[in-house]
Amino acid sequence: MSRGHCGHVFSVDMKLDDLELEPRITAAVRRARFSSVSEVFGVSVLDLQRFTGLSRADVQQLTAAAAASCRRRPPVPALLLHRGECGGLASGLRLAVGCPVLDELLRGGLPVGGVTELSGESGAGKTQLALQLCLSVQFPTQHGGLNSGAVYICTEDTFPMRRLRQLITEQPCLRTDVPPSLISSLRFTDHIYIEHAADLDSLSVCLSRRVPLLLARGLVRLVVVDSVAALFRAEFQADDWLQRNKQLLALAATLQQLSDEFNTPVLCINQVTDVFNSSDRLSPVMSQVSPALGLAWANQLMVRLMMLRLQGMVAQGDQSSALRRLEVVFAPHLDKDGRDAAVWREGVRGVCV
């Protein structure tokens, strides 16, 4: 009668002893060696009667009390959410990228409750966008931030410190919407926590201990994993796919829980693989590449974005950049659309052609 789920970090499985029940029901339940609420839902009502020797009415009392203890809140009318009267649940809060063109594409930025994936070829500008978000999260909410820091988990390369410093120096150039005095008052590097995880075990330690601690203390409100693909590609051979899928689901579940529990955007950077079989009905045929890690991973995402490197260059002042494109592959609230973009000294910005 185990819980069956791996990666449950936060959800507290209520103990049956804590339920308000008649003592004889509690005693019968204890005699039958049921201890937690999840076990009660794991068996049918008839089996519960058989195991506990309780009457039908008693068992109904037991399941009703168990169910009520699991419910975080009763059904909420969407209108109350709209008026912001139920903090946390389905809030419309977004983490802005810091560029009006891209933020318009994303309807304000990354959603705070859910896992967003950003995939693309190497050199497409994924890490650039992630770094930019680590800065924009530090702004107050009226400037699209979340007034907190970021934790950046590197699994492939070392953290691009030099590039981060450059982005910080050039921040006034990117964020012309924010008063310069506010920008200069923020000590950006103090609020970016860098973690290195070279394998899945260290990643899971990081996500189950250090990251929740940072989130709980309010020190960060953005989790970046750069990248998820590297670990799974290195650790599993082709024939281990069952084990690999299980680990993928566990990782996705942990990230989702972090996001739910702390109302925090989670950004996962992913690699891409070449598409060999175009008759595959997984996704619309739009390019020669598709995000790595397959369907098991894709099923767990809320938003999937893709950065593409296009042919051609664009110039701005004394700088020039390869043309890129940020595409929305899917998201419950976004149209399938894209915007051309480029990477400048001050960061990633949409290009109006």
Added chain:
Amino acid sequence: MQRAVSTFPLSSGVKLKLLSAGFRFAGDLQHVSPPKLSHEAGLSQQEALEALQVVTGGGAVASFTAMELLQMEAESRNIVTFSSQLDSALGGGVPVGKTTEICGTPGIGKTQLCLQLAVDVQVPPCFGGIEGHVIFVDTEGSFVLQRVIDIAAAAVTHCSLLAEDDEQRGAMATFTVETILSNIFLVRCHDYVELLAELHLLPDFLSDHPRTRLLVIDSVARPFRGFDDLSQRTRLLQGLAQQLVTLATRHDLAVVITNQMTTRVRGSQSQLVPALGESWGHASTIRLLLQWSGSRRLATVVKSPRHMDATVQYQISTDGFRDADQSDER
């Protein structure tokens, strides 16, 4: 009343005592008082009372003649999808009183169809709707209010353009984005225990909100993926399926659930199939498969008691779930 006592949902101890005391059919328990039964079968007072409630109370509910069923079927109502092609493939829309499962890969439009239905079920009767309320169980965090407002606003505009007579113009006074939002009740479930718990509590909610005509669970798959014990999962899912059917019929609800797709490898070939295993395929009355064909979105009715398999093309526009534009059809 020839139903055997052994087929009733009673605990095995009670059944054994009833049988050995000679109570073999439901008819044998007719007009027997609880104290008498307790005495004759050696049951406790409580057990005897419950056994009588189950056997004599349970028998009366389930009998309808085929003629009555046919009439009920004819009166049954549907929720339109705002895609006329999908409506006709489904025989008028998503049926009230039955369960419908929507399967598809991520991004294909499962959630979009659910949100669309959550708005459509509220369309006033003079526009051909059923003016019901919605309970939306979100297990994935994909209920984004921004999107619901888009779809609701588009539906309101659509109906106000259609309004011709006074009745319809009058109905528009209460068919607004605000009222649509106030009639969608959202529950967020984070794991399967919370989902099962919520389903236990739903009958109470439904009695308090008798106008509810649609229950959405988006998705059933997420909380049940990554289970170690597959036989436990099958058992839980079977119980869940049964609960959904009971809710659909007893509370006159359209139950709409979504499911993910998974890859099944057979020999050297791999194919996409709905997740949660073979037996889950029997859980719903209607199964709708959404899939890509090139850059077109197709909806296929793969299982339905009254209709042949049908495939239609659709699109997800800014306004919601719609028929594909004529120009897109190739």
